[in-house]
Structures are given as C-alpha cells and as structure tokens.
Amino acid sequence: MWRFLARRLLELVIVFFGVTFVIYCAVFLLPGDPIEALGGDRPLPESVQQQLREQYGLDQPIWQQYVNYLGGLFQGDLGTTFTGQSVSEQMASRWPTTITLALTAWVLTVLISVVLGLVAGLRRGSAIDRSVLLGTIIAESVPVFVMGITAQYVFGIMLKWTPIAGVGDGWPRSFILPALIIAIYGLAGVSRLMRGSVIDTMQSDFVRTLRAKGLSRRGIVGLHVTRNAAAPVVNVLAIQLGSLLGGTVVIEAIFNINGVGQLLYKAIQDQEGTLVVGVATTLVLIFLITNVVVDVISSLLDPRIRND
Known part of the structure; x- marks a missing residue:
C-alpha cells in the first residue's frame, strides 16, 4: 500500500512541475508586455517600466522566474498582481x-x-x-x-x-x-x-x-x-x-x-499574468490531489488496483 501511495505521490509531483511550468511559460512568453499595458493610452516612462520589471522579476530568464515563483509558492505565496493586490486574498473571497x-x-x-x-x-x-x-x-x-x-x-x-x-x-x-x-x-x-x-x-x-x-x-x-x-x-x-x-x-x-472562474477570465483579459498563473496552479493542484485521493480509496476497496 505504501509503495502504491509513494508512486502516486511521485507521479503527482512530476505532473505538477510539468504542468505548472508549461502554464507559466504559456502566460509569460505570450506576445505583449503587461507592464506597458499598465499605462493604457499613456505609456509609462521607460525608467518606471524598468523598475517594475525588476520588482516583478520580469527582467530575468523564464526559468529563473519560474524558480522564484515556486519558491514563493512553497511558502504559501501565490504572488502579487501588477496592481499590488495579493493573489491569495483575491481568490479567498471568491472560493465560496x-x-x-x-x-x-x-x-x-x-x-x-x-x-x-x-x-x-x-x-x-x-x-x-x-x-x-x-x-x-x-x-x-x-x-x-x-x-x-x-x-x-x-x-x-x-x-x-x-x-x-x-x-x-x-x-x-x-x-x-x-x-x-x-x-x-x-x-x-x-x-x-x-x-x-x-x-x-x-x-x-x-x-x-x-x-x-x-x-x-x-x-x-x-x-x-x-x-x-x-x-x-x-x-x-x-x-x-x-x-x-x-x-x-x-x-x-x-x-x-x-467566483474564481470569473477572476481567471478577467485576469486573462487584463494580462495579469501572475493572477492567471496563481489561479491555474491552484486548480491544477486541486485536480491532482483529488485524483490521488480517489486512487487511494479505490485501491483500498479493490487491492488489485495496487498491482496495475
């Protein structure tokens, strides 16, 4: 049973890192600059744009950005939007x-x-x-x-x-x-x-x-x-x-x-990459954990599943 559980958890970890990396790259490598979009019709000064890119780590290679994101994620921090709002706080009010x-x-x-x-x-x-x-x-x-x-x-x-x-x-x-x-x-x-x-x-x-x-x-x-x-x-x-x-x-x-779904929809429209990644990561994690729990319960009910 413990070997079966360990195998499922290992699979969860591998899938989690793979899916979240793809999501992160898909969001932050898309055409368009979210920092420029903050200014709307009046572009922000170049110095301000550069300062914001450094603040949010957008001036670093994509792999470094992803590692920094994981570091915050493992501490329970889903990040901060480009308007200074906490992703976790925005999601918390919409989950019910x-x-x-x-x-x-x-x-x-x-x-x-x-x-x-x-x-x-x-x-x-x-x-x-x-x-x-x-x-x-x-x-x-x-x-x-x-x-x-x-x-x-x-x-x-x-x-x-x-x-x-x-x-x-x-x-x-x-x-x-x-x-x-x-x-x-x-x-x-x-x-x-x-x-x-x-x-x-x-x-x-x-x-x-x-x-x-x-x-x-x-x-x-x-x-x-x-x-x-x-x-x-x-x-x-x-x-x-x-x-x-x-x-x-x-x-x-x-x-x-x-709800959270509408929050994700609006985040995509507003090019709030951090919010998109935060919501998507949470949904992926919920789905993966649900799969593992179902597999464990099924293996308890039918021991033959552990040998598959």
Whole structure:
C-alpha cells in the first residue's frame, strides 16, 4: 500500500512541475508586455517600466522566474498582481461562490447521470436508450457558451424562472441554471459509462443465479445491479468533483458570477499574468490531489488496483 501511495505521490509531483511550468511559460512568453499595458493610452516612462520589471522579476530568464515563483509558492505565496493586490486574498473571497456552484453542478451530475444510465441500460435498444445516447452526443457537441447564453435567454429572459446573472437571489435560485449547464457536460460521459456498466452487470453470472432463484427484477436491480454497476462510475464522479472547479470559468463569465472562474477570465483579459498563473496552479493542484485521493480509496476497496 505504501509503495502504491509513494508512486502516486511521485507521479503527482512530476505532473505538477510539468504542468505548472508549461502554464507559466504559456502566460509569460505570450506576445505583449503587461507592464506597458499598465499605462493604457499613456505609456509609462521607460525608467518606471524598468523598475517594475525588476520588482516583478520580469527582467530575468523564464526559468529563473519560474524558480522564484515556486519558491514563493512553497511558502504559501501565490504572488502579487501588477496592481499590488495579493493573489491569495483575491481568490479567498471568491472560493465560496465557486465551490457552491461546483458542488451544485456535481450533485446534479450524479443524480441525472446515474438515473439516465440506469434506465438506458435496463432498456437497451429501446427508444429511451436511443434518446439518451443521442441526447448525450448532442450535449457534448454544443459549445458551452452557446448553451449557456441560450439557457440564459430562454429561462432568464423569456420564462423568468431564474435570474439572468449574478447570485443576488442566493442558493439555489441563482445557482441552479449555471450549475445545470456545467453538469450537462459532465453527465454526458458518465451516463454512457453507467449504461454500459448496467448492461455488463445484467449479463453477469450472479444475476442469472438470482433470476434462477426467483428473485424479482425489481429486487435484482435495486439490491444488486445498481450497486455493482455504480462502482466504476463512482471513481469518475469523484474525479469530476475536482475538474468542475476549473469548468466554471466560462459559465461564471456568462452569468456574471463573482467566483474564481470569473477572476481567471478577467485576469486573462487584463494580462495579469501572475493572477492567471496563481489561479491555474491552484486548480491544477486541486485536480491532482483529488485524483490521488480517489486512487487511494479505490485501491483500498479493490487491492488489485495496487498491482496495475
């Protein structure tokens, strides 16, 4: 078990350094000078620009900048924006909103995907099964911003069921629509996975034995099939909980939700490289830790995984 855990942690460290270095290079090697952008229509004097570059370490090689960033990161410092604001403080005030949105989307994903996959699997080849497969394909094909804007217009403006933007009405009214849009992209793959797992479970030997013993179909499905079919789906759903935090970026921008996703969106627009890297690094770390936790829990439930 300890060897398995050590291997997973080593993989986490390698992936973390690789991904964060790519993110850092992608942000700070892009065309454009964020220091020049601070002046807007009136460029800052060259002496001031040089002083700011030295202050933020932008006059150093990219690898040195990355090492300096890691040094601060290991001390809990995500950096300071070019306007003098702490990245950690800006994120701290927005995390509750993003977490609420992500958790709401995750719960919707769990409820809808399990039900759709179970019904489709039990009615394989029926009109319901084909409808679920077609619906999930369509859901994954439509860009998230198109679906978000359309839902905002239909349910917010035409039907007036939900607020158009913001979270002024609190949970659940302000969160349910954006969370549902996020959930649709998660449940598409999970529902198909659940469907396939249900079909495999229904064809297994122990189900045939239960039928031979005279157990009713409802009892077989309710007590045995659902529990066994959901086992591989649980791992995917657990991993999605971490990835949903990063999936809120576009939706928070569309619905003007004051969360971490919107903070990242505005940071990209304003060329606040330190803020972009800080938010992206935090999201990557959350995702990686979630993966490791899921792997460890899965290995405890099924020791065969440790030997993979």
